[in-house]
Amino acid sequence: MSILITGGTVVTTEGTMEADVLIEGEQIAAVFTPDASSEVVVDEVIDATDMYVIPGGIDGHTHMEMPFGGTFSVDTFETGTKAAAWGGTTTIIDFAVQPKGSTLLATLDKWHEKADGNCAIDYGFHMIVSDVNDVTLKEMDTCVAAGVTSFKMFMAYPGVFYATDGEILLAMQQARRTGATIMMHAENGIAIDQLVAQAIAAGRTDPVYHGLTRPPELEGEATNRAIALAKVAECPLYIVHLSAAHALEAVAEARDHGQNVFAETCPQYLYLSMDDLARPNFEGAKFVCSPPLRTPEHSAALWRGLRTNDLSVVSTDHCPFCFKEQKELGRGDFAKIPNGIPGVEHRMDLLHQGVVAGEITLSRWVEICSTTPARMFGLYPRKGTIAAGADADIVIYNPTARQTLSVATHHMNVDYSAYEGMEITGKVAVTISRGRVIIADGEFRGSAGHGNFLSRDLNQYLI
Ligand SMILES: [Zn+2]
Numbered sequence: 001m002s003i004l005i006t007g008g009t010v011v012t013t014e015g016t017m018e019a020d021v022l023i024e025g026e027q028i029a030a031v032f033t034p035d036a037s038s039e040v041v042v043d044e045v046i047d048a049t050d051m052y053v054i055p056g057g058i059d060g061h062t063h064m065e066m067p068f069g070g071t072f073s074v075d076t077f078e079t080g081t082k083a084a085a086w087g088g089t090t091t092i093i094d095f096a097v098q099p100k101g102s103t104l105l106a107t108l109d110k111w112h113e114k115a116d117g118n119c120a121i122d123y124g125f126h127m128i129v130s131d132v133n134d135v136t137l138k139e140m141d142t143c144v145a146a147g148v149t150s151f152k153m154f155m156a157y158p159g160v161f162y163a164t165d166g167e168i169l170l171a172m173q174q175a176r177r178t179g180a181t182i183m184m185h186a187e188n189g190i191a192i193d194q195l196v197a198q199a200i201a202a203g204r205t206d207p208v209y210h211g212l213t214r215p216p217e218l219e220g221e222a223t224n225r226a227i228a229l230a231k232v233a234e235c236p237l238y239i240v241h242l243s244a245a246h247a248l249e250a251v252a253e254a255r256d257h258g259q260n261v262f263a264e265t266c267p268q269y270l271y272l273s274m275d276d277l278a279r280p281n282f283e284g285a286k287f288v289c290s291p292p293l294r295t296p297e298h299s300a301a302l303w304r305g306l307r308t309n310d311l312s313v314v315s316t317d318h319c320p321f322c323f324k325e326q327k328e329l330g331r332g333d334f335a336k337i338p339n340g341i342p343g344v345e346h347r348m349d350l351l352h353q354g355v356v357a358g359e360i361t362l363s364r365w366v367e368i369c370s371t372t373p374a375r376m377f378g379l380y381p382r383k384g385t386i387a388a389g390a391d392a393d394i395v396i397y398n399p400t401a402r403q404t405l406s407v408a409t410h411h412m413n414v415d416y417s418a419y420e421g422m423e424i425t426g427k428v429a430v431t432i433s434r435g436r437v438i439i440a441d442g443e444f445r446g447s448a449g450h451g452n453f454l455s456r457d458l459n460q461y462l463i
Helices: 077-086 104-115 134-145 165-178 189-201 208-212 216-233 245-256 267-271 283-287 296-308 347-356 362-376
Strands: 002-006 009-012 015-018 020-024 027-032 044-047 052-055 057-062 089-097 122-128 150-154 181-185 237-239 261-265 394-404 423-433 436-440
Touching: 009 362, 015 362, 044 436, 052 362, 057 077, 057 347, 057 362, 077 089, 077 423, 077 436, 089 104, 089 362, 089 423, 104 122, 104 134, 134 165, 150 165, 165 181, 165 216, 181 216, 189 208, 189 216, 216 237, 216 245, 245 261, 245 296, 261 296, 267 296, 267 347, 296 362, 347 362, 347 394, 347 423
Parallel strands: 002 044, 009 052, 057 089, 089 122, 122 150, 150 181, 181 237, 237 261
Antiparallel strands: 002 020, 009 015, 020 027, 052 394, 394 423, 423 436
């Protein structure tokens, strides 16, 4: 099967160019100046006039079918990857979650079982390390050899995922031996738990107190601590879902000093705020995630961080829980609200609003949504660019189409939209995954099982 995409504007980190893209089989065969492709004979021609032709999005942070607080996030690998495809994302990297007492390899097997044969787009895994002991430390090396080259740890959630500073140091030292990256949920969970207990005891149980008991200072403190531990262990560090200016300052300082420290933020921290958490009638529960939504000054700082590259990536932390029966578990006690916001479908569109508003350039949009995640997670140049030899993961994006985000029209398996009613300029016209058109003409044409597991190399930013 060969496809020629004609008439579009190819956008990469290098800039934009009028070019035609030839796909043969699962890969990009050539990128032509428009006239040079006139002799090419192909099975299918796709007209991309007035559209952008961009590398498919790479969402480096999703939680499909994730156990949390006695329930599971509601997108399966099938529904979640289909929704991703609708929104122009062609690769996800999901977090395998080691239950305490289990092993990393058993966990990896379990995640393969959940995902294999069910994904509409390609996928990889990070590993969440919940138990640090001699066995799991050794298993980290085996995971790296199996293409899982990043490990997430938590300074939050005591009693669940929380790791002590000593455990974090040990895991970082282990990661250093193979060049693996440690990813950190950086919030001071020990202090936060005291604030949470005080709030509940005082009868402050509404969702907004989820935000008020997780102040930005405690994200900043934990981020500083993670950076210091990574420096001592000489290990690459990637701060996940950075939400606070305090944490961004710590990351910027470490980067200025040449340390291998990287950070991502998420669309919810750019577009939603503490005001959403404070919505009446328990509606704030829809916006409970950790770290919490912040005040608008933090969002402004995050946009600046995206421009200066102190924030290199935007991922979604897609972790959907329905309002009915799941978020409602926390009525009368915000600490029991499952943490997470659905978003895998909307990342490309939401960040495109940053282009429309002049916050970031077109090339930067592609960079933070696709090219940098590909390099950060060891997938480049197979993924993350439009060039001969790369996988034909391509999105044809209509930059002038209008759409309104809503639960009535989204494809995620969740009963609300965090962006209900938000008007967007731009929309995916066609999504191509490894040479196969999976979204076109407002239809899903892919299939569960088309997506392949991606064995990943190390972080490609390390020297
Ligand atoms: Zn997460």
